Amino acid sequence: MHVRVLSMSINKDYQQLRTTGESPVVPWSGNALQYRDLREELAPEIERVLSSGKYVLNEDVAAFEEEFAAYCGVQHAVAVRSGSDAIAVLLRALGMRSEDEVVLPANSCSSEPNAILLGGGKPIPVDILASTYNLDPDQIEGAIGPRTRLIHAVHAYGQPCDMESINRIAKHHGLPVLEDIALAPGARINGERVGRFGDFAIASFGQGKILNSAGNGGGILLTNDGSVAERARSFANYGGGVNPDPEHVRTTYLPPGRQRVWLQPGLNSSLDAIQAAILRVKLRHLDRFVKARAERARSYDSQLAGLDVITPVISDGVTSAYRGYIIRVKDRDRVLAHLQGSGVEAATMYLPPVHLQPAMTRFGYSESDFPVTEQVARELIVLPIYPELTEDQINYVTQTLEEALSGDII
Ligand SMILES: Cc1ncc(COP(=O)(O)O)c(C=O)c1O
Known part of the structure; x- marks a missing residue:
């Protein structure tokens, strides 16, 4: 894979992990670190x-x-x-x-x-x-x-x-x-x-x-x-x-x-x-976990601001617990494959939508019944977010995403 020279510097440890492919650079969850x-x-x-x-x-x-x-x-x-x-x-x-x-x-x-x-x-x-x-x-x-x-x-x-x-x-x-x-x-x-x-x-x-x-x-x-x-x-x-x-x-x-x-x-x-x-x-730690997730979401918000992605829209008067940091991109499968191939354990969620699941066939729903849900399902990527996620990792996700969106990857 050809990777273009990045505008921001990626922390050296992550860069190395990325080339050796030993373990995910940005794992899906922080469970093991939380236990530590x-x-x-x-x-x-x-x-x-x-x-x-x-x-x-x-x-x-x-x-x-x-x-x-x-x-x-x-x-x-x-x-x-x-x-x-x-x-x-x-x-x-x-x-x-x-x-x-x-x-x-x-x-x-x-x-x-x-x-x-x-x-x-x-x-x-x-x-x-x-x-x-x-x-x-x-x-x-x-x-x-x-x-x-x-x-x-x-x-x-x-x-x-x-x-x-x-x-x-x-x-x-x-x-x-x-x-x-x-x-x-x-x-x-x-x-x-x-x-x-x-x-x-x-x-x-x-x-x-x-x-x-x-x-x-x-x-x-x-x-x-x-x-x-x-x-x-x-x-x-x-x-x-x-x-x-x-x-x-x-x-x-x-x-x-x-x-x-x-x-x-x-x-x-x-x-x-x-x-x-x-x-x-x-x-006893839940409020702290939620606060830490929101802080990481704010980092993603500001880092992704210039990119061609839809970032979370939070309604007035609510605070999100950020179970995932949700983005939407046009060429989802290609972008997701590049993230995952670069060690970012990003994911999709809820595919196919509920009404198109085989277990729901008997109720007679079909494609186009719920256009917003279907559109979102085609574009959505969940980026890892948890209290243990570091700023370096968020930088790395951002830069990997930027590469994918630039199309400068083969
Ligand atoms: C919104 C929501 N409700 C309910 C459930 C069911 O929970 P469980 O997996 O513990 O059965 C899930 C599962 O992930 C969920 O995401």
Whole structure:
């Protein structure tokens, strides 16, 4: 590959890595570096849980539920194994039936419509705004029908969506709103952390998330509605709960004081104690993580200002948690290949869009149904962003991008 002489100097170490190709110059995530920084806090917690011999439903899980609910300003939390499970148990708790519809952005991860189907609902995608990539409030009305039961508002790539407009429409139709903060914990609307703006919220703590556990594990449902929380908790724990007819069951089988029985089909989805312990430590750093991401986003903003790329547009009154630094370019595949070939672990996201996924075929959507989502899907690149990303690395990404855009590569 021929690389033209760059206008800015690239840090020598990165230049060397780039030529030897030993490891990515700019990895996709900072997880390993984050562990190095937090080892002194995390390692004793992991040791404590392992030594306790109590790995499920222990005090760490209850404490994490309480702490995350307080962080988001909500009363009840049910910690589960994934964000998908949080959606599914909510839908089950709401009594969703197969023709009941959930409106969600077409620009979504397939895990969301998948969880809606598993939870007993039917996903109804709608188009997004070209500016923020979030649900377009003007499109929601047209998607609401007699079977609509819920609006699933996702904060795309970490930027809160227009909850005021979405809530207004929902209220007009008597519908509840699920605020999906999987990509945005710690983001804010008018200074307040997300998670409190809908009737319910879910978060995910998988390894790629801003607040992440050590694995694929972790999700949470938030709500101020205690009865929904209780029903969701039952679905998340094998469908168990307090015996509704104590006299009958006690006299036949249960010893006095034992009240839990199997009420209905449910999942085995309680959050693991070890993940809860890890998340409790990281939650204490979440505001700092979000601030560091925003600082790196500002560096990208200023460095990319002169290039032919569309950089993030952040709405007034919100702060983004920057799960990714999103750019759009015309010749996406060529630009992405050059970034990746140069050791920048940039990526695409949500391809194909939800309505064109094979699992959605039976609902009859086709290309051109959601033009903004489709256009964005063709142009979007996610640049790595995390608190451990250095200024040198941002310089390197910028220069590699500049090369690709100049077309001076073969
Ligand atoms: C916005 C959003 N909601 C929900 C989920 C589901 O979370 P999980 O992967 O923990 O099941 C994801 C997954 O990445 C997501 O991006």
